[in-house]
Amino acid sequence: xxxxxxQRWMVAAADGERAALDPLFHGLWPICxxxxxxxxxxxxxxxxxxxxxxxxxxxQLARFDRxxxxxxxxxTHTTWQARTARRRRQRRGEVAEHREGSTDGVALAEExxxxxxxxxxxxxxxxHDVEVIDAALSxxxxxxxxxxxxxxxxxxxxxxxxxxxxxxxxxxxx
Amino acid sequence: xxxxxxxxxxxRAAFERAHLVAALRGLAISAAVAxxxxxxxxxxxxxxxxxxSLAITLGxxxxxxxxxxxxxxxxxxxxxxxxxxxxIIVAAGxxxxxxxxxxxxxxxxxxxxxxxxxxxxxxxxxxxxxxxxPPRFATAAIASAALTGLLGCGTTGLGGAIGVVAGLxxxxxxxxxxxxxxxxx
Numbered sequence: 001x002x003x004x005x006x007q008r009w010m011v012a013a014a015d016g017e018r019a020a021l022d023p024l025f026h027g028l029w030p031i032c033x034x035x036x037x038x039x040x041x042x043x044x045x046x047x048x049x050x051x052x053x054x055x056x057x058x059x060q061l062a063r064f065d066r067x068x069x070x071x072x073x074x075x076t077h078t079t080w081q082a083r084t085a086r087r088r089r090q091r092r093g094e095v096a097e098h099r100e101g102s103t104d105g106v107a108l109a110e111e112x113x114x115x116x117x118x119x120x121x122x123x124x125x126x127x128h129d130v131e132v133i134d135a136a137l138s139x140x141x142x143x144x145x146x147x148x149x150x151x152x153x154x155x156x157x158x159x160x161x162x163x164x165x166x167x168x169x170x171x172x173x174x
Numbered sequence: 175x176x177x178x179x180x181x182x183x184x185x186r187a188a189f190e191r192a193h194l195v196a197a198l199r200g201l202a203i204s205a206a207v208a209x210x211x212x213x214x215x216x217x218x219x220x221x222x223x224x225x226x227s228l229a230i231t232l233g234x235x236x237x238x239x240x241x242x243x244x245x246x247x248x249x250x251x252x253x254x255x256x257x258x259x260x261x262i263i264v265a266a267g268x269x270x271x272x273x274x275x276x277x278x279x280x281x282x283x284x285x286x287x288x289x290x291x292x293x294x295x296x297x298x299x300x301x302x303x304x305x306x307x308p309p310r311f312a313t314a315a316i317a318s319a320a321l322t323g324l325l326g327c328g329t330t331g332l333g334g335a336i337g338v339v340a341g342l343x344x345x346x347x348x349x350x351x352x353x354x355x356x357x358x359x
Contacts, residue, residue, distance in 0.1 A: 013189075015307065016239025021189060025182045051181040059188035062196070062239055066306060 003071055010070035014061045021058070028054060031071065032078045039082040049085045053077040117171070124166045129159035193237050200232030200243075203250055207257070211325035214261040221325060228321040235314050241307035245314030248301060252294040252315060252342070253322025260286040260326055287327035288341040294319065295345020296352070303350045312350065316342050 006027050012020035032053055036046035057077045064073065122130055132155045135143040144152050167173070175183075208225035215221070235246035263286045298319060302312035320339050 011306075014239075015241060016193070016243070021186055022182070025185055026178070029178050029181065047177050047181075051177075051184060054181060054185045055188045058185040059192045061189060062192060062243070 003069070006074075007070045010061075010064060010073070011066050013058075014064040014066065016062075025054060025058075028057075028071075028074050032074060035075055035078050036082050039079070040086065045085055045089070046082075049081045050078060052085075053081040056081070118167075121163060121167045121170055124170070125159065125162055128155070129162055132156050132159045133163065193239050196239065196243055197233045197237035200234075200236030200246065201229055203247070204229040204232045207250065207254075207322055207325060211257060214258065215326055224321055224324045228318065228325065231318055231321055235318070241305055241310035242314045244305065245302065245311035246318045248298065248311070249315035249318030249320075250322050252298045253319035253325075255290040255294055256287050256319075256323030256341070257326035259290045283327070287323065291319075291323055291327075291339075291341025292345035292348075293341075295342040295347075296349035297345075298342065299346035299349025300352065301349075302346070308350070312346060316346055 006024070009020045009024035009027060013024050029050060032050035033046050036049040037043050040046050040049065053074070057074055122133065131143060132152070136156050147155070204225065207228060211221060211225070232246055232250070235242040260283050263282055298315045299312065302308045302315060305311035319342050323342065
């Protein structure tokens with residue numbers, strides 16, 4: 001559709017001609033959607049924006065100044081709606097990031113709670129068992145060197161068995 | 175329903191909503207003018223006839239939009255002086271409402287209606303010639319100005335009614351011709 005034709009339809013619609021609404025809309029729709037897509041880079045959001053822009057434009061057709069360019073007016077509406085949509089999306093993004101941040105905080109708190117519970121359970125074991133588990137976790141070679149590997153492994157297994165038992169009895173888990 | 179069809183439906187609804195609001199505005203304006211007329215002049219059956227006609231005219235033309243709407247609202251403004259001026263003149267002369275106009279228009283009433291209508295008619299005609307759709311603007315303006323003026327001058331009798339209508343038409347045509355000539359020079 002040519003620009004001059006769009007202008008004619010817009011002027012007619014502004015004069016209250018209902019017959020001009022359909023051709024005007026069908027002329028503007030692909031242009032506004034394409035323009036909004038270029039602005040936003042999101043086809044679905046661009047269609048929402050084009051719809052909002054054209055709804056506003058059709059609601060204000062009586063204010064159309066026929067000395068102005070119809071297409072420019074339509075694209076001005078689309079630009080404003082795209083800007084609003086972008087801001088709305090940014091706000092939603094900020095909220096999502098904030099929620100993500102709060103999820104991390106919860107996970108961190110849970111992890112801390114687990115570490116605290118594990119340390120409390122370790123405290124119920126005898127010092128030899130704690131020493132073996134600590135040496136296994138920290139890769140401390142000093143204890144390993146003083147013991148035969150098989151002995152270290154057996155002592156570690158026994159210490160872990162006692163740790164599990166203590167954990168189950170403290171936290172009532174199977 | 176496809177996305178463009180849905181969007182078109184919403185756009186059409188927005189368009190019609192705007193026109194409906196304009197029609198309601200027209201009704202509100204006609205109600206205000208009727209209240210003013212009732213306050214200034216005596217009321218009879220013709221008052222209600224003119225008030226009803228004005229309400230329908232402003233409602234329909236407001237809904238129609240474009241030059242019809244612009245002309246209708248300009249016509250109300252043009253019709254206000256013929257609505258008010260006779261009451262002022264008669265009040266100044268008789269010390270009250272147009273008592274002597276009850277049975278027939280006095281020359282004072284008639285001249286006041288004709289004079290103000292002619293003057294305002296010239297402005298309407300001039301303004302119509304500069305509008306994008308002069309015939310529509312002029313028709314709507316003359317109709318609403320005549321009905322507004324008749325709410326005042328119509329109550330003074332047939333003479334007042336003829337005065338306001340003739341004044342508006344004569345003034346409108348004069349204003350239009352003058353504007354057209356000025357544009358050609």
